[in-house]
Amino acid sequence: MEVRDNRPDYPPISLSAMLEEELVSIDEELQVLEIQIEELLERQQELINKKTVLKRKIKQFSDDSEAGGSQTNDSAKSWDKQDFPWSENVTAALQKTFRLQKFRSLQLETINVTMAGKDIFLVMPTGGGKSLCYQLPAVCSDGFTLVICPLISLMEDQLMVLQQLGISASSLNASSSKEHVKWVHAEMLDKNSNLKLIYMTPEKIAKSKMFMSKLEKAYQAGRLARIAVDEVHCCSQWGHDFRPDYKSLGILKRQFPKAPLIGLTATATSHVLKDAQKILCVQKCITFTASFNRPNLFYEALCIGFKAYCHDFHELSNSHFQKTVLYITVLTSLQRGWTVEHGKRLGEDSNRNEGNAKICYT
Ligand SMILES: Nc1ncnc2c1ncn2[C@@H]1O[C@H](COP(=O)(O)OP(=O)(O)OP(=O)(O)O)[C@@H](O)[C@H]1O
Numbered sequence: 518m519e520v521r522d523n524r525p526d527y528p529p530i531s532l533s534a535m536l537e538e539e540l541v542s543i544d545e546e547l548q549v550l551e552i553q554i555e556e557l558l559e560r561q562q563e564l565i566n567k568k569t570v571l572k573r574k575i576k577q578f579s580d581d582s583e584a585g586g587s588q589t590n591d592s593a594k595s596w597d598k599q600d601f602p603w604s605e606n607v608t609a610a611l612q613k614t615f616r617l618q619k620f621r622s623l624q625l626e627t628i629n630v631t632m633a634g635k636d637i638f639l640v641m642p643t644g645g646g647k648s649l650c651y652q653l654p655a656v657c658s659d660g661f662t663l664v665i666c667p668l669i670s671l672m673e674d675q676l677m678v679l680q681q682l683g684i685s686a687s688s689l690n691a692s693s694s695k696e697h698v699k700w701v702h703a704e705m706l707d708k709n710s711n712l713k714l715i716y717m718t719p720e721k722i723a724k725s726k727m728f729m730s731k732l733e734k735a736y737q738a739g740r741l742a743r744i745a746v747d748e749v750h751c752c753s754q755w756g757h758d759f760r761p762d763y764k765s766l767g768i769l770k771r772q773f774p775k776a777p778l779i780g781l782t783a784t785a786t787s788h789v790l791k792d793a794q795k796i797l798c799v800q801k802c803i804t805f806t807a808s809f810n811r812p813n814l815f816y817e818a819l820c821i822g823f824k825a826y827c828h829d830f831h832e833l834s835n836s837h838f839q840k841t842v843l844y845i846t847v848l849t850s851l852q853r854g855w856t857v858e859h860g861k862r863l864g865e866d867s868n869r870n871e872g873n874a875k876i877c878y879t
């Protein structure tokens with residue numbers, strides 16, 4: 518069928534052509550709609566993400582106020598001073614007793630806070646020098662510092678170093694002899710004692726009524742200088758290393774409220790810290806977090822195929838970097854078409870050292 522166009526100069530337009538034209542315009546409109554839907558979906562996802570972040574922030578604020586609030590790194594500057602009554606002693610102990618030249622970042626600030634009798638949590642990377650922040654104040658204070666430490670091997674390492682430095686320190690654990698326990702108990706109460714640090718596992722604190730009664734007497738006599746809780750993230754079930762006996766450590770702050778507490782960890786999120794603060798019955802505390810930035814480390818994420826892996830690996834392992842650690846996600850690699858044969862080859866490579874490189878599969 519044809520539709521006549523009465524205008525003389527125009528050729529007749531077929532109905533099917535008109536329908537075709539309409540179809541094209543509908544297609545175009547649909548395309549526009551699809552783009553709009555995509556944009557709306559993107560916006561929807563954006564808003565959902567924002568909502569999640571806001572909810573998390575609101576929860577964090579309410580946790581903060583529940584835990585009594587805490588000061589953070591902002592206040593660190595006011596503690597970076599050398600004119601406190603104890604400053605001269607602290608500097609002398611650093612150089613003469615610990616044989617160190619200068620403080621690392623946040624060590625002086627933390628030491629000043631605990632010397633001022635305030636409670637503090639310090640988050641500092643592994644190897645950053647957290648131990649000095651309670652060992653040095655222990656040397657500069659009257660009486661002794663009680664150190665809660667989760668592992669006997671960690672205590673032994675520290676005791677060995679302290680012994681080499683000529684600092685009197687001891688530990689009490691399940692394998693301590695009766696004579697040794699008796700000696701430590703006597704030292705705790707002796708005002709002429711040189712014993713500066715007593716290391717204990719949380720289990721021992723929870724179980725030993727005798728020790729707690731000696732500690733009470735020492736506290737009343739003003740001999741409990743402070744309490745250090747190492748690996749403080751172990752208090753919280755939200756942390757990756759929860760230790761049930763850390764839960765009972767709240768007794769320390771309840772029974773000895775005037776003894777300043779210092780909690781130390783390399784791995785706590787603010788949520789875990791708040792939880793630990795509650796468990797340890799710390800009303801108000803200062804929290805310092807040292808930088809985890811390691812300027813001497815270079816990170817790069819690469820997405821490579823198997824052939825490229827062989828090639829790049831050789832290049833990387835002989836690269837100009839001093840040491841290279843290659844973390845390779847095997848599952849993702851297999852999903853990307855790496856075969857079982859490739860897997861076998863990866864297995865052979867795993868944990869192998871080659872040149873400057875070590876390969877780890879995760
Ligand atoms: N100011 C300093 N100057 C030089 N070396 C330091 C200083 N403070 C600490 N160190 C050294 O850093 C090393 C690591 O210290 P420490 O064991 O206290 O680390 P850490 O933060 O407790 O780590 P981890 O999380 O593994 O327990 C030790 O050998 C210590 O002597």
Ligand SMILES: [Mg+2]
Nearest residue numbers: 644647648747
């Ligand atoms: Mg440590």
